[in-house]
Amino acid sequence: MVLPVRQARIAMKYAIIAAGNGSRLAQEGVGVPKPLVRINGERLIDRLIRIFAENGATEIAVVCNEEMSEVSRHLADIAENGLCGHPVPLRFVVRSTPSSMHSFHALSGLMGGGPFVLTTVDTVFREDEFSRYVRAFSEAAGHGTDA
Numbered sequence: 001m002v003l004p005v006r007q008a009r010i011a012m013k014y015a016i017i018a019a020g021n022g023s024r025l026a027q028e029g030v031g032v033p034k035p036l037v038r039i040n041g042e043r044l045i046d047r048l049i050r051i052f053a054e055n056g057a058t059e060i061a062v063v064c065n066e067e068m069s070e071v072s073r074h075l076a077d078i079a080e081n082g083l084c085g086h087p088v089p090l091r092f093v094v095r096s097t098p099s100s101m102h103s104f105h106a107l108s109g110l111m112g113g114g115p116f117v118l119t120t121v122d123t124v125f126r127e128d129e130f131s132r133y134v135r136a137f138s139e140a141a142g143h144g145t146d147a
Contacts, residue, residue: 013116
């Protein structure tokens with residue numbers, strides 16, 4: 001897997017909320033935490049990290065549930081070894097949170113100042129459309145737009 005970096009106009013920061021406990025999936029018989037579920041052979045969390053890296057990520061921050069040690073081990077491996085051999089600017093916090101707003105707060109300490117793209121781990125989108133969004137976001141943020 002090649003992770004070519006597209007040039008961004010500003011420092012591109014990305015954040016992923018992956019702190020749920022996966023109870024609905026578990027009820028359906030899914031035996032792995034949601035971030036590690038594979039679609040077309042790729043884990044949900046890996047897909048986002050890869051796409052963010054391909055779109056000029058200068059920082060990627062993730063919050064994951066402390067009860068899902070498989071996810072935190074997977075993220076630690078990516079932080080240390082990269083994704084498919086490519087370095088990734090990944091930081092993560094392990095914390096169980098009662099809501100996405102609490103997860104966002106947990107991530108805010110990692111994101112620092114400036115604009116960033118925030119998503120949940122189960123967001124699915126067309127990669128080409130996301131790249132266009134990032135270019136538009138980067139251009140607007142470069143002109144002082146806050147959101």
